[in-house]
Amino acid sequence: MTSPWPLSLAAIHVWPLRIPLRQPLMLASETITHAETLLIEASDAEGRSGWGEASAAPTMTGEVLAGMTEVARRYLAPALLAASFGALADITHRLDRAIRGNNGAKCAAEAALLDLAARRAGLPLCDFLGQRRRDAAPCIAMIGGATEAAVLQAALAAQAQGFRHIKVKLGLRPDPREDAAMIRRLRAALGPSAHLSGDANMAWTLPAALAFLADLPPDTLDYLEQPLPDDDTHGLAQLAAQTSCPICIDEGLHGLSDIPAYRGIAAGFGLKSIKLGGLLPTLAAEALAQEAGLRTTLACKIAETAIGNAAALHLAMLAPAVEWGLSLTHGMIAGDITENGLTVANGSARIPRNCGIGVTPKRENLMDYVNPSLAEALG
Numbered sequence: 001m002t003s004p005w006p007l008s009l010a011a012i013h014v015w016p017l018r019i020p021l022r023q024p025l026m027l028a029s030e031t032i033t034h035a036e037t038l039l040i041e042a043s044d045a046e047g048r049s050g051w052g053e054a055s056a057a058p059t060m061t062g063e064v065l066a067g068m069t070e071v072a073r074r075y076l077a078p079a080l081l082a083a084s085f086g087a088l089a090d091i092t093h094r095l096d097r098a099i100r101g102n103n104g105a106k107c108a109a110e111a112a113l114l115d116l117a118a119r120r121a122g123l124p125l126c127d128f129l130g131q132r133r134r135d136a137a138p139c140i141a142m143i144g145g146a147t148e149a150a151v152l153q154a155a156l157a158a159q160a161q162g163f164r165h166i167k168v169k170l171g172l173r174p175d176p177r178e179d180a181a182m183i184r185r186l187r188a189a190l191g192p193s194a195h196l197s198g199d200a201n202m203a204w205t206l207p208a209a210l211a212f213l214a215d216l217p218p219d220t221l222d223y224l225e226q227p228l229p230d231d232d233t234h235g236l237a238q239l240a241a242q243t244s245c246p247i248c249i250d251e252g253l254h255g256l257s258d259i260p261a262y263r264g265i266a267a268g269f270g271l272k273s274i275k276l277g278g279l280l281p282t283l284a285a286e287a288l289a290q291e292a293g294l295r296t297t298l299a300c301k302i303a304e305t306a307i308g309n310a311a312a313l314h315l316a317m318l319a320p321a322v323e324w325g326l327s328l329t330h331g332m333i334a335g336d337i338t339e340n341g342l343t344v345a346n347g348s349a350r351i352p353r354n355c356g357i358g359v360t361p362k363r364e365n366l367m368d369y370v371n372p373s374l375a376e377a378l379g
Contacts, residue, residue: 001128004120007113008045008084012077015039015366016069016374020334021303025144028171028203029059035303035333036065036371038105039361040072042080042112050116050356053308054108054274055301059202060251061104061274068105069374075099076109085113092280103277110278111311111357119356126317126351129283136350137316140197140297140325142332144169148182155186162346165195165325167225170212171203180215187220195325199225202251206235213243223267223295223324226250233265240265248297248324256281259288268295268324273312282315290320299327306330306342310357313342313349337365 019035037055056065063071079098085091091113095106118128126132141158143166145151155166168186170179179198187196198221204212209227223246228235230252240247246267252258253269255276262269269289273282282298289296298319300312309330316326328349330342338359340352352358 002120002122004117005086006084007117007120009042009081010045011043012072012080013041013043014069014072014077015041016065016371017305017366017369018065018371019303019305019337019369021332022334025142025169025302025332026146026172027144027169028201032302035305037304037308038065038068038072038108039305039307039366040108040112042109042116044116044120048116048119049360050112050114050119051307051361052108052111052113052115052311053304054104054111055304055308057104057272057274057301060272060301063102063104065371066374068102068108071099071102071105072109076105080109080113088114088117088280092278095278104274107273107276107278110280111273111308114279115311115356122355124314124351124353124355125311125357126314129279129314130318132317133320134317134322136348137313137322137326138165139163139344139347139349140165140167140299140327141347142167142169142302142327142329144172146172148185151182152186152189156189158347159190159194162348164193164347165197166190167197167199167327169201170198171200176204176208176212177215180212183216183220195222197221197223197225197248197324199250200227202226202229204228206232206238209239210242213239213245216245218244221245223248225270226252233261236262237265246295250299253285256285256288259285259292259294263292266294268297271296271298272301273315274301279311279315283318286315286319295321295324297324297327298322300329303329303332305333305361306336306338306359307357307361310342310352310359313351314357317351335365337361337369
């Protein structure tokens with residue numbers, strides 16, 4: 001290993017992208033047709049670049065792409081270019097001092113610097129950050145459809161492709177008991193060995209969630225993700241007390257302090273770096289959850305490119321366990337912006353052999369997807 005320190009930056013480039021999805025994804029709150037995502041490129045004087053990504057996620061981070069782009073240009077870039085870095089802790093400290101909040105924008109900047117540092121060290125990112133526990137991780141097939149027939153067809157197709165982890169979007173139907181009936185039939189079709197979870201994306205009230213679970217036999221779902229709004233901790237506590245179905249907190253997790261706050265309520269957490277402010281805080285959250293005996297699922301936002309997905313994959317190499325799977329979402333977007341790609345085969349993703357995150361964008365492809373209204377933000 002070659003020491004990457006001191007790390008001095010020569011330039012920061014900001015790429016606000018809007019990329020169409022292969023097909024719309026229906027959630028309880030919206031139908032997503034495009035990925036709105038921010039790439040940050042951090043370059044050193046020797047011509048090496050590191051890349052980081054964070055998607056706009058207003059319901060999770062309160063950030064939209066225009067704001068993330070402005071924060072990256074006006075606050076983060078000057079702070080990162082101001083002086084060299086002598087250690088990992090310097091990166092977190094500098095970002096926190098640059099501006100309060102704005103975890104998504106900070107996540108993209110931090111990931112870019114970590115990727116660059118790992119490339120300078122000549123190591124894959126997971127080996128640079130810690131002790132690798134595995135070379136591949138099981139991935140989640142995320143299913144969202146307007147009809148039960150479409151959901152069943154997509155889930156069975158994913159299973160045939162080797163996916164063991166299937167996650168279904170819930171809350172799209174007016175009666176939660178319709179969702180319950182769909183999940184019962186889906187479990188029967190997939191069989192007992194499938195890891196089946198449901199994600200309501202905060203769509204339900206407590207009575208609706210109770211009605212859904214009352215219509216499910218025990219152990220039908222491996223976990224139910226964020227059934228109630230993220231501010232209804234009292235309702236989530238009541239729900240957890242009245243059901244044996246494990247509850248996963250996703251939108252309700254905004255920082256490390258939320259993990260002990262959900263003790264006795266959550267069986268686990270959905271960890272996204274955009275919520276926690278970077279890869280290093282996500283590793284800290286993973287460790288804290290494991291200490292508390294809670295499970296986790298590492299996830300990318302819908303839909304990030306292979307840049308953000310590769311970073312999440314490296315985190316999965318460091319996690320003590322990945323029994324709830326890893327959610328990679330780059331396969332949802334139309335076209336690959338990277339030179340060497342990131343593949344999922346037989347329901348599993350393997351880290352690339354290259355240093356850093358292992359993938360690099362094609363600059364000409366990036367230009368094809370720059371958000372026109374934010375084009376002046378380049379540079």
